Amino acid sequence: MVEYSAILIGYLLGSVSSAVVVARALHLQDPREVGSGNPGATNVLRYGGKGAAIATLLGDLLKGVVAVLIARELSAQPSVIAATMIAVFLGHLFPVFFGFKGGKGVATALGAYLGASPWVGGALAITWVVVAVVSRYSSLSALVATALSPLYVWYWLGDPAYVVGSILMSAILFWRHRGNVKRLLDGSESKIGK
Template identity: 55%
Template sequence: MNTLIATIAAYLIGSISFAVVMSRVFGLSDPRTYGSKNPGATNVLRSGNKKAAIATLIGDGFKGWLAVWLAIKYGPQYGIDDAGVALVAIAVFLGHLWPVFFRFVGGKGVATALGVLLGINVWLGLATLATWLIVAYAFRYSSLAALVASVFAPFYYGLLFGADEILFAVAAMSALLLYRHSGNIANLMAGKESKIGSKSAGAKKK
């Protein structure tokens, strides 16, 4: 029962879309109406408001970290084992992808996935983040960096901890990230993908 409660709570935490919340706070257009129409930090950055984008990135990452950290820190005393932590990790990620508070229209999950990985283990998160940064700096495509990092994340976990229930959760997140970036993959192959920092004409203040 405690594992079920923790899983539902994690989903609700994940359902807080900081891209939408921060856009409202900063008086920007809804990120679901311009650019890639993805409520995430990269699309918010297309508004030209770096503060809003940074706040979105931190918020989406923090919620992933918080849910997993709470499960690992306090879960054992309530009978939540590694399988329960794995469920919490997937649940907070699914909440971001399909948030109940925003008609199930969510982001692609990059920042939240990173938060989850940092919550599981800081070195796992940092290794994945370093992969993202290297690819993003070299090619200037956020989506490409996310795709490469998502492929490497389960590999990093396996090297650090071997095969267990949490590895399954990490692999599931990676698969979902690849799925959510299917449109970006097509754009990359067609040479139509927007680079980091490019602005959208529809991203205006209200």
């Protein structure tokens, strides 16, 4: 039974909004109230600078990694680990500590994948970087990596629990990026650094 506590721990870790914590620590505006309104590294980069964005990115990555490592310590069951991955991701999207107004979950999902498999996390990070370098669109990079994540999970982790979890996370990530998709299609999406 204690192994299932990893799921709750994952959600609570996910609920710590790195962007809001970093903004408060650096006396910046709340990222939910400026720019795109998304409490994530890309929005923080636009108004808070590179240092604040890097701190936000690392915080979001680490909470995903830590949640999954705790789950792996408490349970060898792929279903518990996959559920914890989903929980930390949902905690980021709907944080109990910040009025359930969270980010899009890209960095936290990447952290969860890194915790489950460095191969999966590495492949997703490389995919994101390659698409970002070529396109200069953070959202497009996230969407391409998201679309490929179930394939990477199937290849390196294989267990159906991970694959189903990855498909669920991908569907939610696409839903959270629906505004970005619209802006990409009409040519109004902001590029990285602009």
